Amino acid sequence: MASNQIMFILFAAMIVVFSILTVTTRKILRAATYLLFVLVSTSGLYFMLNYQFLAAVQLTLYAGGIVVLIIFSILLTSHISQNFESSGWKKNIFSALAAIIGAILSIVTILDYSFSATTQAAQEVDMRLIGKSLLSVEYDGYVLPFEVISVLLLAAMVAAIVIAKKGAPKKTVLPNLNQE
Numbered sequence: 001m002a003s004n005q006i007m008f009i010l011f012a013a014m015i016v017v018f019s020i021l022t023v024t025t026r027k028i029l030r031a032a033t034y035l036l037f038v039l040v041s042t043s044g045l046y047f048m049l050n051y052q053f054l055a056a057v058q059l060t061l062y063a064g065g066i067v068v069l070i071i072f073s074i075l076l077t078s079h080i081s082q083n084f085e086s087s088g089w090k091k092n093i094f095s096a097l098a099a100i101i102g103a104i105l106s107i108v109t110i111l112d113y114s115f116s117a118t119t120q121a122a123q124e125v126d127m128r129l130i131g132k133s134l135l136s137v138e139y140d141g142y143v144l145p146f147e148v149i150s151v152l153l154l155a156a157m158v159a160a161i162v163i164a165k166k167g168a169p170k171k172t173v174l175p176n177l178n179q180e
Helices: 003-024 028-048 052-074 089-112 127-135 143-165
Strands: none
Touching (some): 052 143, 127 143
């Protein structure tokens, strides 16, 4: 077995194991840490495919974003040691059913597609073209969607922190007007 096959199996196993741990753990800090491992392993797969740009984006945006999520969202709240409530058996059955249906759909789709080898040489990636496309405000540009999503995510994080910081509602005592 070649070393690239061993690395692929290692990265794929890490992605599967840490993905399962991410959604099954009851501790919020552990879930975020497991998600970080999933995203770093995914960038490892991109590096193996010689997609260095995509791997770098994966590391900086997603894995870096998880670190920011851990610092600002989880560690700033007072619920760090809080456990998620355990899900009931009905949720477990429906979740397993949805996962199995999704896996079957993915496998059928992959098996139906006929992959064919090509004799053409790999095309050179023009980094200037990618950079100009990402920074363009033209029709095919990505600046506006990126900014809209970043504002939306910032608002969601601020709202999540505000909701997490709120305590139990205070009970107000109304004065008794019938007193003499």
